[in-house]
Amino acid sequence: MPIWKLHGDGRTVEPGAVVRPDERLNWPATIAVGVQHVIAMFGATFLVPILTGFPVSTTLLFSGVGTLLFLLVTRNRLPSYLGSSFAFIAPVTAATASAGMGSALAGIVAVGILLAAVGFVAQFAGTGWIDRLMPPVVAGAIVALIGFNLAPVAWTSFQVQPLIGTITLAAVVLFSVLFRGFLGRISIVLGVVVGYLAAVVLQLTGTDSIDFTPVADAAWIGLPEFHVADFASPGTWSAIAMFLPVVLVLIAENVGHVRGVATMTDASVNRSTGRALIADGAATTLAGLFGGSGTTTYGENIGVMAATRVYSTAAYWVAGAAAILLSLSPKIGAVFNTIPPGVLGGVTTALYGLIGIIGIKIWVDNRVDFSRPVNQYTAAVSLVMAIAGFTVAWGDFQLGAIVLGAAAALVIYHLGNLIARARKTGADDGGPIPAVGPLGGDPL
Structure with missing residues (x-):
């Protein structure tokens, strides 16, 4: 595992240069970049457990643990944050409704094991067979259909509080259009904040009500709530079948992540593709076993690296550790659980549509x-x-x-x-x- 070399003077990145994975800035700057990664992943990562009914703190814990595991498995050569994958939302929602959370967790475990197995094959046989199995027209279709399949879920939440939903949706769109760089990339977070504040204001006028009692009762420090995957339930194997297409999405996301980092840093990074799949598979399996959401590499964090030109894995050690620390506060999880349905409806109307558009973008980028x-x-x-x-x-x-x-x-x-x-x-x-x-x- 390489030791980080200090980049330049340790404070700045020269024009046209990047901080490579085996380099770092000085520790104050590295910590600052790591905190940016936490902020970038936070909005998307906490939405998944809220939308699926999983404990937020548990998801944050396994997100942080998964990130550190990813860095270890890839031998500290591939910068990546493992956040909650949106590809799991639809099957988790369906499986939880039909067979319970334990069966949904079993589906996540199955995806993780299969993804790791694909990683072992890719590590020794290369990734050419993946490209042949899942060319751009197929990959784009699978990503798009997962997003569009969730449209009724967004409407279900939106219609509960249409005014708050509209305010939230408008805020997400406006922030993404008005801001460039980092603020534009966290438009989902900013939209949730605006929608939440609007709900609080409406509560003061007596229009709606948010119950803050669980927040007041929650401890500042404590262990997350754990759940165990259930492989014995009669509905588990049907649930697992619903999860299998998610493997194809995770493969596409991980391969795309590795290629993106390789383009910006060093082509030799592509040799870590198999290890990346193994690592994400292991992290997803671990999360599923104990109540966390399935993980994937995060486009939001790729955006932070592109903006800062800092690809140092040291920043991700900071981000992973910070996520673990945040997960140890039940009060933070309780705050997220108070987010009104209208806010979720507004943000998911944009979010699920964006998942679909990502699939279409695969078609456009590859000129299908x-x-x-x-x-x-x-x-x-x-x-x-x-x-x-x-x-x-x-x-x-x-x-x-x-x-x-x-x-x-x-x-x-x-x-x-x-x-x-x-x-x-x-x-x-x-x-x-x-x-x-x-x-x-x-x-x-």
Whole structure:
């Protein structure tokens, strides 16, 4: 494990330079950057347990522990913060409602184990097979369908307090548009603050009510609330099936994170891809075993690194330790639990939509050719399945919209291309192929 070298004078980053993972600024500056990472991850990380009903403090604890574990597994060479993954929200919500929190945690554990297994394969065989299994049109569809599948959840909270929801949503949008750099990246946090303050003001006028009694009763210092994964419940295996597509999202997020850091620092960082997947898998497994949310690398923290040009892993040791310390205050968790449903409805209306847009951005960035029918149907069928909430059940075993949509994307794309290659061979031998696709594009 490398020892950090002091970068330059330890106080500033020269124009055009970056602080590499094996370097650091002086400790006061490093701590300041680490605190920025905590602030950047905080808004998104605490929203996941609030939306899924998991304990906030427990999620923060395993977020911090997971970050430190990630740094150890990647041998301190890959800067990353492991926050709560939004990809888990839909399956956790469905599994908790149908089979209980224990079954949802079992699903998180299953995802973690499978992700770690993929990491071991990638470490020894490379990542080329991942690109072939999940090309951009498939990856974008799976990410997008997870976000759009959550749209009814956002509306359920929004309609409870539509005025507060509207204020929160407007604040999120305005902050993201008006501010650049760090403030723009924490627009979700700022929107929640504005919405919460609006709810307090309305409470003073007697319009709504927030119960602060649990905050007053909570201790300042104490251990988080732990829950255990339940693999024995009759509904657990159906729940686990709903979680499997999340693995594909976590793979895409981790691979993208590694490539982003490699682009900004050193191409040799790409060799840590397998270790990154193993580390995130281990962190997710640990969190699921004891009541925390599944983890992933965080785009918010990539933004902080891009803004500060500090890619030092030392800052992430600070951030991970700070998250653990915050998790040891039950009062902080109690404050988050008082966030009104209208605030959650407003912020998730933007947030879930953004998850969907991230999937679409994958298509745009990779110039996916939607004149090809196979790409059209890969996206179209999977998204409609997710948005409509398709389900298939065999007795007590049920497959939800996310797993069906993800499976449809994979099957349509790969089967479609297999047929296209066979038909092309047939055409070369004199066999016919169609002239155009349904949207006027080329054949499959």
